Amino acid sequence: xxxxxxxxxxxxxxxxxxxxxxxxxxxxxxxxxxxxxxxxxxxxxxxxxxxxxxxxxxxxxxxxxxxxxxxxxxxxxxxxxxxxxxxxxxxxxxxxxxxxxxxxxxxxxxx
Amino acid sequence: xxxxxxxxxxxxxxxxxxxxxxxxxxxxxxxxxxxxxxxxxxxxxxxxxxxxxxxxxxxxxxxxxxxxxxxxxxxxxxxxxxxxxxxxxxxxxxxxxxxxxxxxxxxxxxxx
Numbered sequence: 582x583x584x585x586x587x588x589x590x591x592x593x594x595x596x597x598x599x600x601x602x603x604x605x606x607x608x609x610x611x612x613x614x615x616x617x618x619x620x621x622x623x624x625x626x627x628x629x630x631x632x633x634x635x636x637x638x639x640x641x642x643x644x645x646x647x648x649x650x651x652x653x654x655x656x657x658x659x660x661x662x663x664x665x666x667x668x669x670x671x672x673x674x675x676x677x678x679x680x681x682x683x684x685x686x687x688x689x690x691x692x
Numbered sequence: 693x694x695x696x697x698x699x700x701x702x703x704x705x706x707x708x709x710x711x712x713x714x715x716x717x718x719x720x721x722x723x724x725x726x727x728x729x730x731x732x733x734x735x736x737x738x739x740x741x742x743x744x745x746x747x748x749x750x751x752x753x754x755x756x757x758x759x760x761x762x763x764x765x766x767x768x769x770x771x772x773x774x775x776x777x778x779x780x781x782x783x784x785x786x787x788x789x790x791x792x793x794x795x796x797x798x799x800x801x802x803x804x
Contacts, residue, residue: 583734613791615792615793624795625735627794670734672735674791677788677791678742680793682727682735684732684734685734
């Protein structure tokens with residue numbers, strides 16, 4: 582059973598607008614959440630993370646929000662740029678040993 | 693720094709053949725991981741090694757074995773390949789206490 586879910590397989594956004602990618606999880610024991618970006622034929626690369634004791638973390642154009650009561654996190658990218666076009670995976674950690682990934686959302690930023 | 697390297701990049705096997713996927717990291721990381729990525733399934737953890745000399749099963753360990761040869765190297769072995777093992781395999785590593793994983797470029801395996 583999938584413990585981390587990304588229900589939107591794809592998302593298209595105009596350049597300069599906000600991109601919002603969503604992720605839901607089922608296990609309340611997850612202690613850390615991460616977002617990775619993946620280009621075709623490459624491995625995922627780390628983007629931004631958030632501890633379960635926080636509700637927001639910002640890094641430049643990227644902000645991650647965590648709503649523990651809803652078991653939901655989201656990644657906001659603003660403004661979106663064509664180079665942001667990639668597949669985005671959310672991941673959740675159990676004590677820093679095991680990691681569970683969502684199925685990914687393919688973001689297309691239209692110039 | 694090369695980061696995380698994986699060999700081979702591509703491999704085609706016949707059902708029943710065996711092979712070993714190699715992974716090495718030069719970042720002095722303690723933990724190493726093997727994942728498989730299948731369409732519509734995301735990345736699923738096969739095995740991980742929290743430190744040299746230890747290995748543990750992940751979500752989908754059946755049909756695989758691993759060896760943590762030393763701190764740098766973590767190999768994944770398919771003893772008798774099956775078509776269901778057709779996938780893209782990623783190795784990753786991280787430094788204990790830091791949750792960010794570094795991934796290799798992947799091995800695309802096809803079993804016919």
